[in-house]
Amino acid sequence: MASYSTNEFKGGLKVMLDGDPCSIIENEFVKPGKGQAFNRVKIRNLKTGRVIERTFRSGETLEAADVMEVELQYLYNDGEFWHFMDQQSFEQFSADVNAVGESQKWLKDQDVCMVTLWNGSPLSVDAPNFVVLTITETDPGLKGDTSGGGGKPATLETGAVVRVPLFVQTGEMIKVDTRKGEYVSRAKEG
Amino acid sequence: MSTFPGQRRDKLLSLEWRPTASFENLLLRSQLLSAIRAFLGERGLTEVETPACSSAAATDPALDSLTTRYTGPGAPTGLPLYLHTSPEFAMKRLLAAGSGPIYQICKVFRDGEAGRYHNPEFTLLEWYRPGYDHHRLMDEVSALVHRVVARPLSDTRMSYKELFQLHLGIDPHNASMAALRGCALERGITNVDGLRITDSDTWLDLLLTHCIEPEMGPGILLVYDFPASQASLARIRPGTVPLAERFELYLDGVELANGFHELADAREQKRRFLQDLEKRRRLNRPVPPADERLLAALETGLPECSGVALGIDRLLMRIAGAEHIEQVLSFPIARA
Numbered sequence: 001m002a003s004y005s006t007n008e009f010k011g012g013l014k015v016m017l018d019g020d021p022c023s024i025i026e027n028e029f030v031k032p033g034k035g036q037a038f039n040r041v042k043i044r045n046l047k048t049g050r051v052i053e054r055t056f057r058s059g060e061t062l063e064a065a066d067v068m069e070v071e072l073q074y075l076y077n078d079g080e081f082w083h084f085m086d087q088q089s090f091e092q093f094s095a096d097v098n099a100v101g102e103s104q105k106w107l108k109d110q111d112v113c114m115v116t117l118w119n120g121s122p123l124s125v126d127a128p129n130f131v132v133l134t135i136t137e138t139d140p141g142l143k144g145d146t147s148g149g150g151g152k153p154a155t156l157e158t159g160a161v162v163r164v165p166l167f168v169q170t171g172e173m174i175k176v177d178t179r180k181g182e183y184v185s186r187a188k189e190g
Numbered sequence: 191m192s193t194f195p196g197q198r199r200d201k202l203l204s205l206e207w208r209p210t211a212s213f214e215n216l217l218l219r220s221q222l223l224s225a226i227r228a229f230l231g232e233r234g235l236t237e238v239e240t241p242a243c244s245s246a247a248a249t250d251p252a253l254d255s256l257t258t259r260y261t262g263p264g265a266p267t268g269l270p271l272y273l274h275t276s277p278e279f280a281m282k283r284l285l286a287a288g289s290g291p292i293y294q295i296c297k298v299f300r301d302g303e304a305g306r307y308h309n310p311e312f313t314l315l316e317w318y319r320p321g322y323d324h325h326r327l328m329d330e331v332s333a334l335v336h337r338v339v340a341r342p343l344s345d346t347r348m349s350y351k352e353l354f355q356l357h358l359g360i361d362p363h364n365a366s367m368a369a370l371r372g373c374a375l376e377r378g379i380t381n382v383d384g385l386r387i388t389d390s391d392t393w394l395d396l397l398l399t400h401c402i403e404p405e406m407g408p409g410i411l412l413v414y415d416f417p418a419s420q421a422s423l424a425r426i427r428p429g430t431v432p433l434a435e436r437f438e439l440y441l442d443g444v445e446l447a448n449g450f451h452e453l454a455d456a457r458e459q460k461r462r463f464l465q466d467l468e469k470r471r472r473l474n475r476p477v478p479p480a481d482e483r484l485l486a487a488l489e490t491g492l493p494e495c496s497g498v499a500l501g502i503d504r505l506l507m508r509i510a511g512a513e514h515i516e517q518v519l520s521f522p523i524a525r526a
Binding site: 007028029030031032033034035036037038040052053054055056057058059 | 250252302303304305306307308379380381384385386391392395396398399400420422438445448
């Protein structure tokens with residue numbers, strides 16, 4: 001596998017650090033005029049999502065990480081793994097709960113997700129920013145209330161719970177912003 | 191695809207042709223250069239020029255020279271040349287020849303240095319004051335910075351030891367390597383052992399750049415009396431703890447200038463050259479020829495003097511409020 005020296009570090013570069021695949025966020029060169037040069041690097045661990053700062057001696061190298069981002073279609077969950085497919089090659093991938101993480105509560109079959117692959121296996125799954133899901137259960141709410149003030153919890157077909165306005169009813173489809181976990185609007189059938 | 195046959199257009203190099211500095215900042219640069227020349231001229235210094243290309247190079251293990259080659263009359267088979275990392279050696283030869291107080295504003299070149307505060311080619315102001323010790327020269331550097339920075343600045347002066355005691359509670363001259371490592375760990379620098387540091391000076395550099403510089407705050411800070419092991423070309427004052435008569439000027443936490451009460455002893459200078467070259471060999475770094483002409487000049491006699499080198503681009507960054515050196519350079523290395 002190729003390696004990169006600190007001179008090649010830049011935002012987005014994928015490298016191995018302490019056995020985990022990481023993405024470089026920022027690389028700052030620091031050097032006293034008459035002293036040792038260092039690189040202060042901000043780096044995101046792609047497994048845990050945590051951002052750490054690490055200092056290297058200038059010129060040191062890190063092994064490249066075989067990481068790429070691909071758009072994959074979500075197929076189904078077999079109880080243990082979430083299965084995805086590349087719509088061009090029809091190649092299938094299975095992601096475990098660590099990779100799917102919080103995204104699992106937004107995944108609906110046939111939705112297209114951004115999946116980060118490490119050595120060909122899913123490392124993380126980003127749900128689409130907006131998804132349309134059916135409400136499977138919510139309190140009927142008060143008749144004639146269309147103001148939407150206050151809101152109530154609604155359980156969606158994937159199991160996720162979001163707050164919705166009082167006028168939205170069981171069986172309706174709604175649009176949700178997955179980044180905030182918030183109701184956006186009612187969605188048209190289809 | 192290239193317009194010119196045989197000339198490959200490197201994909202990594204941007205074809206952006208425009209300057210990275212605003213015209214406001216280029217105007218500030220022009221005004222800064224004029225103000226510096228006025229200040230030093232009023233004080234009786236003579237502006238000089240010395241060669242940018244030299245047959246000898248800086249031996250300092252912290253510096254790497256760019257190299258080039260001259261072929262032509264006088265050098266039929268080609269003469270390797272080193273682009274100067276500072277005009278220090280040639281200016282000292284002028285001083286030894288009796289020039290009196292001199293200054294120079296020139297481009298200098300350092301391999302391996304690029305970043306927020308570094309460009310491999312940058313503008314240095316260097317000046318020498320016969321008869322001054324480093325404290326008297328610190329007064330003058332500080333006066334220059336006050337003159338060219340159009341805002342009131344606090345002015346603090348402390349020794350290297352006081353700086354480390356103030357920020358980290360340690361004595362840099364006596365702390366063991368284990369204590370310095372412990373201090374780095376305590377300050378949240380992870381993976382310190384992965385840095386494979388084997389000498390106190392590298393620990394001190396790590397603590398200075400990671401823990402002290404970010405805490406310095408606004409204004410001028412002059413730090414003086416460095417560990418003897420970091421003397422570079424400064425004279426060493428003997429004592430229970432021998433100290434290098436060297437100083438650094440920081441403005442708003444950014445290292446701007448480095449000065450020495452200059453070493454004038456030819457034998458000691460030769461010893462330091464040899465020591466530097468030995469260290470470079472050990473580190474597998476290029477080993478350039480040391481400057482024999484400087485040694486010959488020192489043997490004739492360098493007047494007792496102090497000298498300082500100040501980075502114009504960084505000073506301009508502080509004046510312009512720039513976050514990156516590119517904002518004050520017309521064309522940084524990526525567009526050169």
